[in-house]
Amino acid sequence: MSQYILRRxxxxxxxxxxxxxxxxxxxxxxxxxxMSQFANNPSxxxxxxxxxxxxxxxxxxxxxxxxxxxxxxxxxxxGYSFGAKIPVLTLLQQRLPQTLWVVGSAFLLAVxxxxxxxxxxxxxxxxxxxxxxxxxxxxGFSVPSFFTGLLLMLIFAVRLGWFPIVYSxxxxxxxxxxxxxxxxxxxxxxxxxxxxxxxxxxxxxxxAMLDNLPLDYVRTARSKGLxxxxxxxxxxxxxxxxxxxxxxxxxxxAIFGGAIVxxxxxxxxxxxxxxxxxxxxxxxxxxMAITFIFAILTVLFNLVADIxxxxxxxxxxxx
Amino acid sequence: MSERIxxxxxxVEPSAAVKQLEQHLSSTxxxxxxxxxxxxxxHKLALIGTAMLIFFIVAVLIxxxxxxxxxxxxxxxxxxxxxxxxxxFGTDDLGRDxxxxxxxxxxxxxxxxxxxxxxxxxxxxxxxxxxxxxxxxIDQVLMRVVDLFLALPVLPLLLxxxxxxxxxxxxxxxxVLGVFLIVVTMxxxxxxxxxxxxxxxxxxxxxxxxxxxxxxCLGISRxxxxxxxxxxxxxxxxxxxxxxxVGNAIITxxxxxxxxxxxxxxxxxxxxxxxxxxxxxxxxxxxxxxxGALIFLTVLSINFMGDGLRDALDPRxxx
Numbered sequence: 001m002s003q004y005i006l007r008r009x010x011x012x013x014x015x016x017x018x019x020x021x022x023x024x025x026x027x028x029x030x031x032x033x034x035m036s037q038f039a040n041n042p043s044x045x046x047x048x049x050x051x052x053x054x055x056x057x058x059x060x061x062x063x064x065x066x067x068x069x070x071x072x073x074x075x076x077x078x079g080y081s082f083g084a085k086i087p088v089l090t091l092l093q094q095r096l097p098q099t100l101w102v103v104g105s106a107f108l109l110a111v112x113x114x115x116x117x118x119x120x121x122x123x124x125x126x127x128x129x130x131x132x133x134x135x136x137x138x139x140g141f142s143v144p145s146f147f148t149g150l151l152l153m154l155i156f157a158v159r160l161g162w163f164p165i166v167y168s169x170x171x172x173x174x175x176x177x178x179x180x181x182x183x184x185x186x187x188x189x190x191x192x193x194x195x196x197x198x199x200x201x202x203x204x205x206x207x208a209m210l211d212n213l214p215l216d217y218v219r220t221a222r223s224k225g226l227x228x229x230x231x232x233x234x235x236x237x238x239x240x241x242x243x244x245x246x247x248x249x250x251x252x253x254a255i256f257g258g259a260i261v262x263x264x265x266x267x268x269x270x271x272x273x274x275x276x277x278x279x280x281x282x283x284x285x286x287x288m289a290i291t292f293i294f295a296i297l298t299v300l301f302n303l304v305a306d307i308x309x310x311x312x313x314x315x316x317x318x319x
Numbered sequence: 320m321s322e323r324i325x326x327x328x329x330x331v332e333p334s335a336a337v338k339q340l341e342q343h344l345s346s347t348x349x350x351x352x353x354x355x356x357x358x359x360x361x362h363k364l365a366l367i368g369t370a371m372l373i374f375f376i377v378a379v380l381i382x383x384x385x386x387x388x389x390x391x392x393x394x395x396x397x398x399x400x401x402x403x404x405x406x407x408f409g410t411d412d413l414g415r416d417x418x419x420x421x422x423x424x425x426x427x428x429x430x431x432x433x434x435x436x437x438x439x440x441x442x443x444x445x446x447x448x449x450x451x452x453x454x455x456x457i458d459q460v461l462m463r464v465v466d467l468f469l470a471l472p473v474l475p476l477l478l479x480x481x482x483x484x485x486x487x488x489x490x491x492x493x494x495v496l497g498v499f500l501i502v503v504t505m506x507x508x509x510x511x512x513x514x515x516x517x518x519x520x521x522x523x524x525x526x527x528x529x530x531x532x533x534x535x536c537l538g539i540s541r542x543x544x545x546x547x548x549x550x551x552x553x554x555x556x557x558x559x560x561x562x563x564x565v566g567n568a569i570i571t572x573x574x575x576x577x578x579x580x581x582x583x584x585x586x587x588x589x590x591x592x593x594x595x596x597x598x599x600x601x602x603x604x605x606x607x608x609x610x611g612a613l614i615f616l617t618v619l620s621i622n623f624m625g626d627g628l629r630d631a632l633d634p635r636x637x638x
Contacts, residue, residue, distance in 0.1 A: 015470055023476070030483035138364075138626070142619035144570045146577045146593065147611035154604055250469060257474030261574060275475060276578055279482050291479060294472035302470060 001310070008306050012299050019295040020073075021066060027284055028062035069288070079285035083278065088289045092271065096293070098169070099270030103259050106190045110197035111248075117198075118205025119237060122213065133202060140199020145258045149192045149265040156188065163188050169269035189262040196258055197251070204247045208240035242313045249305030253298045355555075358631040365627020371620035375613075379425035390419040390587060402605055409605045411595070421610055424587040427495070428569055428614070431503055431588075432621075435568035438507025440561045443514025444550070450515070451522025452545050458519070465512045473509050477571065478580050480505050498582050502575060506568050514560050521553035555632035562625035566618040573614050589614045 053059050072079070078088035121130040157165040164185050173179050212218065213236060221231045260272035267273065271290050278286035359365060402409040408417035450461040481501055489497035525531065526549065534544050573590025575581040582588050584595065589610040596607030 015467060018467055019471060022471075023479070026476075026480055026483065135364075138619060138622055142566065142622050143615045144573055144577075144590075144611070144618070146574060147615055150593070150597065150600070150607055150611060154600055154608070158601055253469075253471070253473050256472060257574075260474055260478075261577065264578060275478070276580075279478055279580065287479060291472060291475045294475050295470065298472055299470050 004310055005307055008303055012303050015299055016296060017070075019299075020070065020292050023288060023291050023295070024066045024069060025062065027288055028065065073292075078289040081278075081283055081286045083281045083283045083286070088285050091274070091286065092289060092293065095269060095271045095274050098268055099256075099259055099263065099272060102186060102189050102262065102268060102270065103193065103255055105186065106193035106197060107255060109190070110194050110201055113194070114198045114201030115205050115237075115241075118202045119209055119232065121202065121206045122209030123232060125210065130206075133206075137199040137202045140195050141203075143195070145192050145196055145261045146265060148195050149188070149262055152188050152191055153265070165266075167266045167268040169267075189266045189268050192262045192265075193255060193258050197255060200251055201244070201248065204244045205240065208243050209236060212236045212240050238312070242309065245305050245308050245312065249302045252301040252305075253294075256294050256297060355631040359627050362627035362630055364623045365630070368620040368623025368627065371616065372624060375425065375617050375620070376429065379422055379429055382422040383419070386419060386422060388416045388419045390415060390423045401603075402609075408609050409603070411599075411603075411606055417592075417606065417609060420587040420592060421589070421613060424589050424592055424610065425613065425617075427499065427582065427586065428572060428589045429617070431499065431506070431572040432565040432569040434499075434503045435506040435510070435572075436561050436564040438503065439510040439564050439568075440514055440557060442507065443511035443560075444518050444553075444557065446511065447515035447518025447553075448522055448545050448550060451519035452526060452541075452549070454523070454526075461515075462519075465515055468509065468512050471509065474571075474574065477505050477509065477575060478578060481575060482580050494583050495586055498586070502572055502581060503568075506571050510564060510567065514557060514564075517556045517560060518550070518553050521556075522549055525549050525552055558632060559625055559629045562621060562628055566621035566625070569614060569618055569621075 050059075058065075069079070076089060078092070080086070081088050081091050084091055117133055121133045124130055153165060156162045162184075167185050167189065168181075171178060171181055171185070173182050218231060218236060221235045222228075226235075256272075259270065260275060262268065263270045263272035264276055271293060274286065275290045277283075278290065402417075408421060410416055411420070446461055446465075450458045481498075484501055485498060488501045491497060492500055522545075531544060531548060534548050539548070572581060572588065573593065576588050576590030577594050579594065582591050584591065592610035593607045593614075596603070596605075596610065599606050
């Protein structure tokens with residue numbers, strides 16, 4: 001088992017290397033001069049600009065620059081942000097927790113909601129509950145996340161005033177009062193991601209349950225006289241979750257995509273909001289780092305899903 | 320002796336049962352596609368979805384010919400006017416008619432969906448066919464590429480490429496066509512993987528079958544075996560994923576526009592209209608809500624139609 005985990009982890013490394021190469025190449029091959037912000041500045045002459053380029057190593061061919069970036073990144077140095085004038089790593093350390101909190105709690109709640117709904121939908125197929133659930137899950141994955149966000153914002157923040165419109169990034173959780181404030185300001189951004197995730201997960205769970213319901217082992221379990229609940233939870237559900245785990249893993253990039261949208265809508269100061277600011281300011285080191293972090297998170301969660309898959313399904317051979 | 324028996328046979332009158340059988344055979348036979356069509360007609364939500372989608376397409380195509388108000392005309396008597404008989408969807412802050420802008424923008428949004436789908440499906444079909452048909456090393460390499468693409472952070476990469484390559488492409492093709500081309504290419508290039516997997520699976524299961532062997536013996540070219548003999552068997556799942564891909568592409572494009580990295584502000588795609596409307600959420604909420612609802616309803620109808628198609632064409636899959 002531990003050997004299996006080790007091998008899967010080692011396999012993730014080449015994937016990450018290729019992804020970082022692709023991102024770096026896109027950034028490097030993109031037209032446009034990183035020094036163009038100085039082009040209209042009379043105190044920075046063409047000669048000075050050339051010197052700056054050389055000092056930053058921008059005159060070297062991009063494969064050389066990639067190797068340099070990679071060696072530095074491997075040692076934890078992701079460069080300096082052009083905009084914030086601080087190391088990118090410090091910037092990320094400030095921003096990453098917010099994103100992980102929002103994405104993480106949305107994901108956890110989605111799993112807790114979707115699995116029971118999917119199970120009931122499948123067991124009582126074509127019942128009112130199933131039909132209403134199916135209808136809402138269709139709405140859930142047809143609605144663009146920014147539209148859900150806008151509706152929630154308009155109804156619950158602007159009209160009813162139950163939640164703050166803008167996420168306050170300076171809030172520190174010190175006592176129950178500030179904790180409650182934190183929960184309130186996280187509610188809307190988390191709900192947006194929750195709607196999207198729950199919809200997809202419900203469908204996955206329902207269809208996996210429906211695939212297992214008519215199988216022989218279920219009949220065996222029932223004929224042994226096991227309680228309905230035991231058959232459904234212990235026998236069918238545990239088998240149905242195996243494909244669901246894979247589908248969850250494939251959906252991870254979409255969750256982080258959704259995080260970019262909610263963070264920008266509610267001004268959560270996570271890395272998604274930072275990415276948009278960095279792109280608009282041509283802050284290349286930050287853009288590179290964040291895109292790469294999204295890739296790392298995606299690969300990491302895929303790895304976790306692979307391992308969970310191995311734990312859930314004893315038929316997976318570890319050799 | 321035996322000759323007599325043979326002579327006797329033709330004189331036997333066909334029984335009533337045989338006559339009935341012949342009559343049944345002479346009526347038009349049930350075809351695969353006819354069956355699918357009948358199954359599709361039984362799916363109520365799919366029919367509603369299809370009707371809604373046809374309505375949107377017709378409205379967007381011929382609407383501007385009937386509704387003669389230009390999307391650029393400024394009506395200073397009705398700035399940020401509520402929806403009324405004169406301006407059915409209201410007007411924006413400059414007094415431009417929102418219905419006219421929505422109709423014009425819908426053309427772009429729907430076109431993005433369809434063209435991006437075509438790119439994704441063609442890429443996926445070709446890559447999946449090649450991987451499944453040739454197998455071996457080629458298959459391994461191509462499947463590694465698929466895994467790699469599945470691990471790419473889609474939204475950040477889209478944001479990055481569109482932002483970086485927008486200027487030169489716009490210079491070459493003009494502001495609307497330029498952005499259109501780059502958005503469509505990038506969405507298509509990041510969405511072909513599912514189709515490739517489906518097509519590959521079909522090829523793997525069919526390439527050893529007798530009809531392929533027969534075709535080989537007849538000296539039919541490999542390309543023709545791939546695309547005329549095997550590929551049609553994968554048509555049903557391809558059609559289903561193509562339908563769903565249109566919806567995904569529309570959502571992705573509107574998300575890009577929403578994040579400010581899509582079409583220029585004067586090109587009123589639905590996503591762009593939502594972004595522009597957010598600033599007036601408190602005073603004129605319809606500016607953001609109407610185009611948002613249009614995106615949502617279009618994608619919802621596409622997903623309903625896709626679900627119906629899946630039930631009709633691919634009865635075993637129940638997702």
